[in-house]
Amino acid sequence: MKKQENWDLTIKPHSKWYDLKLKEIFKYKDLLFLFVRRDFVSLYKQTILGPLWFFIQPIITAITFTVIFGNLAKISTDGLPQILFYLCGITLWNYFSDTLTKTSETFTANANIFGKVYFPRMIMPLSVVVSNLIKLGVQFLLFIVVWIYFLVKTNLIQPNVTLILIPFLILLIGLMGLSFGIIISSLTTKYRDLKFLVTFGVQLMMYASPIVYPLSIVSEKYKWLILTNPITSIIETFKYAFLGVGEFSWIYLGYSLGFTMILLTISLIFFNRVEKTFMDTV
């Protein structure tokens, strides 16, 4: 009998770290969208307000920030309407933090499904990115409405040409959230310690990013510290584009891009390594 060497699939102990299995992921694209759909449909089942919660969450956060940071702590908003200033930061930040927290649970939360059936594991975190992107889209609409209101009513804000960078900023921050998330997820399959740091870490990171304060009020002594945070320049550029205040610099943005790319590479290496055997250790 002649030897047949053209196998469709070979199950091996390890796969190459750079093997992204994009072809396979594409084959399962229907699953990705069904997961996204599931996330949406199930999230607001048995609620009265339903999808309205998408709007309520950022509004309440913005109001809370206005009261606490704006009025009680009297932190400057660079002369901008407080509600607009906070909403601008929150909208983008929420996308990042939601993506990060949710993807960081990829392996532990889905161990049940992963243990029973095979599909490209990357589908899970990718579906989270897409779900959150849709959520961002909806909350972005809210922000735009508020933004247009202040644009027409006041002359405090000066949007500028940097607006064309917005899709790039969203992609960048999404990838960063995904990378952080899957690194944490990969590391927590065996050692759960990191899990405890996530909520705390994300919160800390928020205060280390110019969300509730403008970068301009940070003293020179600590500015470098805030700028090392790769989120900072993304948020600042976002604010600069829409509101005309904040600092925009290609160098800092380039730093964020470089940081994201390195992080993404590391995360893919981790993910590829862990997805093969995590069922034994989770």
Place this chain on the structure above:
Amino acid sequence: MSKIVLKAENISKQYRLGQLGTGTISHDLNRLWAKMRGKEDPYLKVGDINDRSKTGGSNYVWSLKDVNFEIEQGDVVGIIGKNGAGKSTLLKILSQVTSPTTGEVKIKGRIASLLEVGTGFHPDLSGRENIFLNGAILGMTKQEIKSKLDEIVDFSGVAKYLDTPVKRYSSGMMVRLGFAVAAHLEPEILIVDEVLAVGDAEFQEKCLGKMKDVSGQGRTILFVSHNMSSIKELCSRGILLQNGKLELDGNIQEIVNHYTGQVDTESIVFPDRDFKPIYKLNAWINKITLLNSKNEPCNLFKTGAEVNIEAEYDSNISGSIEDLCIAFALTSITGETICDLSNIYTEGYKNSSSNRGILKCQIPRIFLNEGHYKLNASISIKGINQYWIKDIIWFKIEKSDFYGTGIIPSPKDGFILFEQNWSKIN
């Protein structure tokens, strides 16, 4: 000549026993150190064979060791083995849920595995939405599911509840829906775990029929089950695993005979690999032995003979144990419970039993019809279950002239023979 669609080459899988904890990191660091110096993983060299009845010297165990086989297109293969023989591990590797420690599996064509029905069902979604979700998880495209939706709904028989969230379904309906989706997968190779053990008899029949259809279409099936009769009915070829090694590979009848003959006097020793302790155990069963009327270990009895079951238990409790209960559930080969045996029925709850020892249960006459039977064992203290293990021991009952007339019921007529006296009243 038929072509080979699946080829397993030297697959082995190593597991670490015990808890993952602080000890793990030192092993990981050791591994990393070895790797950095370009040496082999030091822990791959160690490891005991997968024999759960012996406590090995090493923390590592080979759940599968150098398993080789080839499967040709259209083969319907039954995978048989005792608990912990490596069946589940093999299935997990074949369905890519986990990867082998060493070795390779080569596959031709689309492969789908069914280790569970209804994987990924979301309780809040309706039946229809879950059909799509579950189908996609199993590897179907939306278009494929759409074209088969009517068939699936028809097969499941839950058409009426299609738009109700599945959390309102009974467990049986859930299984029906899950199997219906899986049954309409059209892979070239299908891997099926013992999922047929659920659902009512009619549905089980339907599932078995569906699987026969599938195999009739020239597709390849790998089927794992403890149910020898459905394996014999469905499969043409068998693979027998024992202690993580491939023991026999061949004609199904031969394999089943070998396997049922192999059900020998066997003692089970803790720890059992199938049992995963979530917390530290208070009490457990070390060993179970079946004995005949002469107190000799035995697993072949005649209807009406004396049967003794000895359980050796141990505990972490110092002093005496209050309300100790040891129980055996006697089940048929298909898992139906026939009767429950326990010390509490005859002794009641006792205030003190010693913290380790052997309890013996004597059954003066066993009224079981001919066939194979199994025991599940459990130990509980003050009504709280401490340790439970399924299919701990097998035994066989041979027919005997129970009624002294030479006429006895056939195994089809029931599991139990009662003593009965017939007389004429009028």
